[in-house]
Amino acid sequence: MRHIPNYSLYGESARPPWYDGFNFEWIPERSKPNDFHIAAHRHDALLQVLYIRGGKGHVFIEEARVDFVPPCIVVLPAQTVHGFVFAPDIDGLVVTAAQRSLETVAHVVSPGLVAVLQHAAMIPVTGESVTDATLMKLFEPIEREFRRSDRGYGAAGISMLVALFVQIARLGERRETSATxxxxxxxxxxxxxxxxxxxxxxxxxxxxxxxxxxxxxxxxxxxxxxxxxxxxxxxxxxxxxxxxxxxxxxxxxxxxxxxxxxxxxxxxxxxxxxxxxxxxxxxxxxxxxxxxxxxxx
CATH class of the missing domain: 1.10.10.60 (Homeodomain-like)
Known part of the structure; x- marks a missing residue:
């Protein structure tokens, strides 16, 4: 049986499960030094959401390959085994946050969001209700909050991510990624x-x-x-x-x-x-x- 590494961020030691912080990166920041290939791994307590704005590549989710069709959102709940292959022209970002904290806040303000947080999916960004401009207005303050790292930035980031997932939920039906x-x-x-x-x-x-x-x-x-x-x-x-x-x-x-x-x-x-x-x-x-x-x- 193969061993699946457990990371905080790819290649870094896993944060303890009680940690409440979050992380923001543009995808080339971590993928380029790894030759645009992120091997299969998992995060014990962390959820990741990727926004693929352009470029080519694919994600493996529990051994099922799913090609990117930009623009799209990829949701990867905690403990989901996943890996990536990106083309050098990839344009996108990734936010990593504590799954439990997100679920706790979502359960209070909008219980229906919890299901969105718990299911791996690739969600196309289509239609008029949610656009690239809509999403970037949410991702940009998340990035600013992360870069500043002021007191309480983790709590602020989690709150912003809940607002982001409201928009993700509005994108409609998720595509199932299971293979069989x-x-x-x-x-x-x-x-x-x-x-x-x-x-x-x-x-x-x-x-x-x-x-x-x-x-x-x-x-x-x-x-x-x-x-x-x-x-x-x-x-x-x-x-x-x-x-x-x-x-x-x-x-x-x-x-x-x-x-x-x-x-x-x-x-x-x-x-x-x-x-x-x-x-x-x-x-x-x-x-x-x-x-x-x-x-x-």
Whole structure:
């Protein structure tokens, strides 16, 4: 089974899943030094949206090749395996941001946007309602905010991206990028499994609970996760719970006891042991190190 690298940005070490920043690049900035070829990789907690304004190339999304038909938008949710081949004449940009943060804000202001954020797609920019001028009026302030990097730039960028996705949603029906009906079913099961994890991880349900909700057996769910993600269902639940714990420890202002109770742990000592088993450090150590890193960036 092949190994899929997990990056923050291509070729760079992955940011921790609780990180709330965002990044803006013009595509040649990273693709030209890599000979316009970006090998297959994934981002554990980051979504990418590309705006291809002109030029040729294609994207591989979970092994399905999709050619660019400019102008178009490419949406790549977190954990989507993808790679690119660009022609030297490529004209476009890419924004990378925290998937969880985008979903949280979208759920509050426009719940229908969450589905757009969760599905890989190539969306043609056609019609009169959304044009290049419309999109660039949204991308340009996102770029300015990123270049300035003033206090709170991450929060400002996430808010601007939600406005951008309103326009993306208006572009209409997304084109499916899955290669086969079988792949579509597997992808749909995995998407739903992630949704169920987000809904129920704090109640510590067994694998059988998730499998029953998906209409498959626990053994089938295990094979699906191993084949598609090289992981077990339990490991995915644990990873999500740890992302929630890390984000709460860094951003919520709650005490460790409050974080533990909010995550469904009645025993704070058990939460500390569980956290250390998953991360290698105690919640107290993690919180102190993470907050120091944020304040010294």
């Amino acid at each position: 009906p079988g792949h579509e079913r597997r992808a749909a099961h995995l998407r739903r499994f992630r949704e169920l994890i987000a809904e129920h991880c704090r109640t510590h349900e067994p694998v059988e609970f998730y499998a029953d909700k998906l209409g498959i057996t626990a053994a089938q769910l295990g094979r699906l996760c191993r084949d598609e993600l090289s992981s077990s269902p339990t490991a995915l639940v644990n990873a999500h719970l740890m992302r929630e714990a890390q984000r709460d420890l860094v951003y919520s202002g709650l005490s460790i006891k409050q974080v533990a109770h909010g995550l469904g742990f009645s025993d704070v000592a058990y939460f500390s042991r569980y956290f250390r088993k998953q991360t290698g450090v105690t919640p107290t150590q993690f919180q102190a190190t993470a907050i120091k890193a944020l304040t010294t960036e």
